[in-house]
Amino acid sequence: MSTKVNVGIIGAGRIGKVHAENLAYRIPQARPIAIADLFLEAAERCAADCQIPSAVQDYRQILENPDIEAVVICSSTDTHARMIEEAAAVGKHIFCEKPIDFDLARIDKALEAVDKAGVKLQIGFNRRFDPNFKRVREMVATGKIGVPHILRITSRDPAPPPIEYIKVSGGIFLDMSIHDFDMARYLMGSEVSEIYATGGVMVDPRIGQAGDIDTAVITLRFENGAIGTIDNSRRAVYGYDQRVEVFGSGGMVAVSNNTPDTAVYSNAEGVHSSLPLFFFVERYTEAYVAEMKEFIECIQQDKTPPVTGLDGRIPVVMGYAAMKSYEENRPVRLSEIE
Amino acid sequence: MSTKVNVGIIGAGRIGKVHAENLAYRIPQARPIAIADLFLEAAERCAADCQIPSAVQDYRQILENPDIEAVVICSSTDTHARMIEEAAAVGKHIFCEKPIDFDLARIDKALEAVDKAGVKLQIGFNRRFDPNFKRVREMVATGKIGVPHILRITSRDPAPPPIEYIKVSGGIFLDMSIHDFDMARYLMGSEVSEIYATGGVMVDPRIGQAGDIDTAVITLRFENGAIGTIDNSRRAVYGYDQRVEVFGSGGMVAVSNNTPDTAVYSNAEGVHSSLPLFFFVERYTEAYVAEMKEFIECIQQDKTPPVTGLDGRIPVVMGYAAMKSYEENRPVRLSEIE
């Protein structure tokens, strides 16, 4: 157990705060000692809440701090690749939120920098650490469902983000489906070879005006022969809908949503139960803790992180394949990308 | 397969109609050839609906009909014992609705008549033939839950019967709990030795004015050492609530309500599913068919009916024990009755 890992956090937005709190209060082996945000006040507020000794505006102060062993990058996507390179250059271990970048060449450059520096890099695909999905993976991996034939992922958000965000999001496939692409690879233990994506603007016409779609249905062909479907919506009025099902020669495993309680209320109108936990912060509370715990452990025990740089790159390739498929209305092989 | 069993039905009320329809349309081995009701028009309407050739006012015409091999007694409770005796006297097999009578001496006399005549008698405890409860019984009987420790029965009606009915019903323990007393014996395969009953008037004060209660919670001690609880209500606003649970050294088995469909509707207010099937006619549709099929089979194959005269008698004893317990607010042994 010995020495704690000193961590610097870059970005004090929603996800930055989640990580800061977890590092401060839920992961005894870590010690967050500095947080940076361009908007200094945000960094200061988060530092106060989480008892982090230092709040700075310039992330370089974190990179330059010799006491800091690892950085957690939670800034906007366009800064990820550069910060990875810079952090690697100064020998810091790196936890980076997804996606690494929208540009595959820049991703490759960042991953090379990580390789060269020999630091650890973990990408923030937090859903892999959710007890439901872990259990599904475990059952697939141990052969409980036999040879996998069909994968089904439902992934719907409770509400779309602001239009301003949509415009810089990279589009639904790179912003939203990307999590499901990672999930698909993770659950099946096989790479995707071909993607067919269809979709439309059904939730909000302004999303269409911003050049994006808000509803998508995606078919995946896996290298092992299995087939997957993903359905995405930017708005499920009943809340965050996160379910998967894997069907195979030996059976099926499916997970449903988590709810704040198990109360079932029966009255003259029907039988009523609780809505799913509201959104990712509520649903994946424990998953955020678990992924960070594993990252810290990988540093302490010198292990390979459970979600590597390559795991961060492939879903981006899948996102481009989906985009191309949607635009050309035909199945697209991943080998067509790049 | 060979010859069909000719049946006469006595009583064309709600339950009489259920049996008439089943005999006419669902049980190929039976042929209902006459139906009697004091209210002749009811008999005639039922005969027309079910294509029964003869409708009569006087049940004696059914007993005297030499073509009739078996009678189904669905008249009011006060006539059951007498009709059993008369039917036995003329050698008819008998299916009789519960309870046989409220008077144990009269029950005994009726059962003696049946014994002496050597005819078959089956009592209408239809719930034993419900797939859910059969499955629980099967799991208990085959040792799947190990040694039974605790039985829980929930049995609530969607709405109380008319006050006029309440007045002649024999009270909640003999009218409503009696089904649960039978279920308790059936599921546990052990006799009850002691009963503690409590309850009150919570649903409708007029039920109290009629000298009855409408809500009851009953504790049973079984001869094998297990303990049971029954809770009854005359009105569950969400419908007919019929659940049981048996807990033992090796596990637990529980059955919940049946619904008309499995639809789950999620909207911004919650997750909603369907109410239970409305009342006994809907919930026990198949159980009514199954009990009658077994009765007909017992006649054809000369087997002992699955619910005997004694099975009809014991729940009445339990009803009296519960009544006494409620009145004296103390546990009452079944041996105190009689």
Added chain:
Amino acid sequence: MSTKVNVGIIGAGRIGKVHAENLAYRIPQARPIAIADLFLEAAERCAADCQIPSAVQDYRQILENPDIEAVVICSSTDTHARMIEEAAAVGKHIFCEKPIDFDLARIDKALEAVDKAGVKLQIGFNRRFDPNFKRVREMVATGKIGVPHILRITSRDPAPPPIEYIKVSGGIFLDMSIHDFDMARYLMGSEVSEIYATGGVMVDPRIGQAGDIDTAVITLRFENGAIGTIDNSRRAVYGYDQRVEVFGSGGMVAVSNNTPDTAVYSNAEGVHSSLPLFFFVERYTEAYVAEMKEFIECIQQDKTPPVTGLDGRIPVVMGYAAMKSYEENRPVRLSEIE
């Protein structure tokens, strides 16, 4: 109520026997008076079981029988179109199992004959009459889920049919998915404009040797903009898996499988519940009765049948589009067929 409809049944195979039994015992308004089967013994056995007075080898005896008002065609697919024409020619109302034919021109000819004769024709898409799917349709139709966005159908058989059957089945899309194509149109109340189908041989290599596939995932584009997915497998080891889910702007409705009982058994290993009802005969018992009841009612009350000849034709077109899509690995518009 008045007069019963006299019915002749053509074909005494598995599905013919289901209809014969329902007409004999479950639908008081119908009277099955003759059954035909090339294999006379099968017709005779079914006639005996269902108390049908006449069993014949040649279906023409049924068409020529002036007492027969309606025929139920349950013979092999290749005879359907011809029999429809012949039955229409002699003025019989027609209930015909799906599919009408694999040849669109022959379907059109049969439907013209029906039109010209002015007889009623109902196609046996029984699943529409299942309480679960009816409920989903009702909720979609009444706007409970708002504007429909995404439809998901899971439809998996417990075991593949014999290879000999596979060879003449028309292939998975025309034999198995066809039911789901009908369900998709029924639930959404909108026509499909484009289909993308993918799949493979995962269950049994002999199915591949027979030129068919056994696993399929199909994407549907509806004219109203919605998107659907269907997944099919010829073998789910846990049984007949028949679920649908419709997601829309106002919510979601989903139905799951039906089980023989609601028993939940908890032991040291886990919490266990019952497998789905085994196959279509068990799962759709009530749906088969309901579709036939409606057919008989349409005759008695001179109404348009709920599943018309056109409803029988369109899924065949969809089957061909799916086949073409699978072969060419691209989305195919329905307008490309024919």
Added chain:
Amino acid sequence: MSTKVNVGIIGAGRIGKVHAENLAYRIPQARPIAIADLFLEAAERCAADCQIPSAVQDYRQILENPDIEAVVICSSTDTHARMIEEAAAVGKHIFCEKPIDFDLARIDKALEAVDKAGVKLQIGFNRRFDPNFKRVREMVATGKIGVPHILRITSRDPAPPPIEYIKVSGGIFLDMSIHDFDMARYLMGSEVSEIYATGGVMVDPRIGQAGDIDTAVITLRFENGAIGTIDNSRRAVYGYDQRVEVFGSGGMVAVSNNTPDTAVYSNAEGVHSSLPLFFFVERYTEAYVAEMKEFIECIQQDKTPPVTGLDGRIPVVMGYAAMKSYEENRPVRLSEIE
């Protein structure tokens, strides 16, 4: 937010460690600064794990520490009352595990000391803080189920404690049912007036030899007229079973067990889901945090604790009533105790 509350923990056993960890890592407003245990090594290990600066053998060192504002008493039951008095005497706020004592006179003396000192006292009935039970309470309190008629509590442990513990436990009613007695009062918002308890030795004969029983079924009469049942078992092979149901004039609310995941696995044998969370540490993880958070908040904001000394006393009275009822096999009024 201001100043943190300095806390001393007395007792480093299983429950002491739970509170220590929560105070250290989950409740930013608290600061555990010392922990005492007769077995010094246990205190030291816990101090190390939770980064508590001081570990001592004698709890008096905690009471004498002027920096400590509140104590958390997790020592053995026989020390609770004395420590409450001593802590009150030196002006410390007190969180004390249940039960306060088995002797009502000693409880009263302790409560008087608390009153006199004007310190806060909260009793560790953690289940009140479980999201499921809170939701039930909320629905009852807001009238969602109308007037409550029937309460059902199932409370079964995964395995009995060691026989040595059983001998000093006070018996099942004071050790195990006591939690359910508190739950009953909490959920119904009404006091219990009469108790009927029955039970037996079904799990382990050694428990009987130790003078206790291991299985109990308890009937409660509430002052508001409602009726409750509790069933307890020292061993449910499928795990910790913690369910409640409240039925009333307007409906019913029920909560079931929590599971580590929502995975449903279907194979040829059946449909399988996960066992409940193992025992109280796993099931009530969040409840333990929540109760302590509220205690700390009550100190900071000078509010009355949500579970008072009286709330600690009444379940002990109920335990004695249950014991007497069991011994005399008759309903016992709470007024008979003392």
